[in-house]
Amino acid sequence: MREYKPKDNVQAKAYYNDRFYVAPQLAKLDPNSDEIFGSDVSKLKANFEILEAYIQKDELVIFINYSKNVEVLKFLRDELNYSFLMEMSAVDFLAKRNGFEIFYEMLSLTKRKRIRVKTFLAKGLAIETVENLFRSANFAEREMFDMFGIQVNNHSFLKRIMMPDDWNGHPLLKTYPLQGDESAQWYEVDKIFGKEAREIIGPEIRDSARVDRYDTERFARLGHEVAKGTDISKSEPNTDNHQFQEKGGVFLVKNLNKSQKILTEQERRDR
Amino acid sequence: MQQANRLRPFFENLAFDREDSQMIINFGPQHPSAHGQLRLILHLDGEQVVKANPDIGYLHRGMEKMAENMIYNEFLPTTDRMDYIASSSNNYGFALAVEKLLGIEEQVPRRAKIIRTMLLELNRIVSHEFWLATHALDVGAMSVFLYAFREREWALDLIEDYCGARLTHSAIRIGGVPLDLPDGWTGHLAGYLDKVERAVREDYEALLDENRIWKMRLENVGIIDQEMARSWGTSGIMLRGSGYHWDLRKEMPYEIYSELDFDIPVTDKCDSYGRYKLYMEEMRQSIKILRQLIPLYHQSEAKLMANVPQYISAPKEQIMTQNYSLMQHFVLVTQGMRPPVGEVYVATESPKGELGFYINSQGEPYPYRLKIRTPSFFHTGILQDLLPGHQLADVVTIIGSTNIVFGEVDR
DSSP states (O other), rough: OOOOOOOSSOOOOOOOOOTTOOOOOOOOOOOGSHHHOOOOOOOHHSOOOEEEEEEEETEEEEEEOOGGGGHHHHHHHHTTTTOOEEEEEEEEEEHHEEEEEEEEEEEETOOOOOOOEEEEEEETTOOOOOOOOOTTHHHHHHHHHHHOOEETOOOOTTTSSSOOOOOOOOOOOOTOTTOOOOOHHHHHHHHHHHHHGGHHHHHOOOOOOOOTTTTTTOOOOOEEEEEEOOOSSOOOOOTTTOOOOTTOOOTTTOOOOGGGGGSHHHHHHOO | OOOOOOOOOOOTOOSSSOOOEEEEEESSSSOOOSSSOOOEEEEEEEEEEEEEEEETTTOOOHHHHHHHSSSSSHHHHHHHHTSTTTTHHHHHHHHHHHHHHHGGGGGOOOOHHHHHHHHHHHHHHHHHHHHHHHHHHHOOOOOHHHHHHHHHHHHHHHHHHHHHHHOOOOOBBBTTSSSSOOOTHHHHHHHHHHHHHIIIIIIIIIHHHTOOHHHHHHSSSSSHHHHHHHHTTTOTTTTTTTTTTHHHHHHOOOOGGSOOOOOOOOOOOOOOOOHHHHHHHHHHHHHHHHHHHHHHHHHHOOBOOOOOTTOOOOOOHHHHHOOHHHHHOOOOOOOOOOOOOOOOOOEEEETTEEEEEEEEEEEESSSSSSEOOHHHHHHTTHHHSSSTTHHHHHHHHHHHHHOOOOOHHHO
């Protein structure tokens, strides 16, 4: 029987799994175990619905409703002195829970504490921008949109930031393969030569582990070059590095002559 | 024949069909003082910048995606390629994040901690020297480049003596360091510190501090007020240059920084010249830290890796003599360690600012999500608020004074 390979998560997976292994949990402490966090949580709870709050590794984690993100962050900034938004992004939980977890890393200089505000966003929903509170969200939200395709409402310039504007797919989704999907294979061919050149050129080899060593048409033999199109499937010519030269040589480039080198091997070693 | 989808040359550098005197120009992506692959789309009115729009992604290699497909130890050499000017600081940020996730940060031996701190501070000097060299070159002070690169080469020689690499060190591992310092290394380090201390005083500062051109081009250029610095989440010297007294080495200490005696230089000048002074002062403080570390190193016990066989391979001698250690080592290499389920965000003070690693682990040998918070990413974003109002010639100064590295911006 063929091995079952889930399509909703194509990332690398452990080859061997012990059936009886239960992964330990990082301890989640009660927020009241820390004086500052305890009072912060009680103030937050008085104003907003806090779904969950705990301390993990010296950092307070709170879960909120996704529609309240602007209000909570504004409250944290103005009332509780968490005035820096250091980072925000998302985690893909589409396969397990059909949505994303979005996190905001906040920092307070006066309290010397960090808070992580987390929210769950179901697939297809959009989140409100916090750009008006923290300008740093301008770039961070663009990156989140680029990498996950999460729409951000009222963002001033929601455009792809890392990938090209006409790229298909969102690379950090679990359904997106590491070497890129099919449209990634054709992206540069289409862009540079046009779609009609697809049959002549063929798809781009994006997986470096899948390079065909017998392919003498498409730069697959760097350092072991032979003339274009030579059939080497029967026997490989014993080519030294830098030995192959195009017919007639390259304009203004001298063919390397090893015997004319300035230093002999012995001299080079003695140096 | 024209094809609709084919890449065609077009004159995007100039907009001819506008009524006003505005011009849109591309700054980069191949501009020598863009410090990498930065494309700035500048709207100019005469020589004044009206609007700036940084376009990044030319060096995007998908490191976060790669991390999801690698075991933790496998990803460590990849972090070298982020801030390639000071790669040990990236190695360290990642190693510390994984150690916190595993809960073994207390079990890293003292000697390893001292060597790590030495590497971090040496990297800080290297990074600041590189910054000074390229920044001065951009502004037009060519000789500084030659002096700063001389000292940088000597520091790289020291790092090469230690780990064999000059640029991509991978000298810090999860759980400690792989090697002890070679014989006589601390002596060479002490000699180097004397040289670099002299160079800061007699070469860089003597050339630049009272230099009329340098002051004219840097003073009151690129003013980041407190509100802008806060709102953009700046860190490192960009933050301290705006009057915030905040350095993670002091405020949230890691490694052995809490034992060391050093100062955090702060200025409320908010301009490029103030930040230049901070860089010089930070180099002095790094020299001070390194001098304190040399005797501490000699007092410490020769132990380099944490003894946690569940996560970290046992020492070589044990692997070669004991069967169970060999088996554990084999499992760790082929399958990787399985950290607990949970998430951590660990930030360290890299030479550029706050370098944070967010790791979401689901108990698998591969991280479920790894987000790298790099300071340069936000320091690039701030350009869109910082550049308008400045002259075109100041753009180069401002990019230089933000100290962005594109390996880190695009990841």
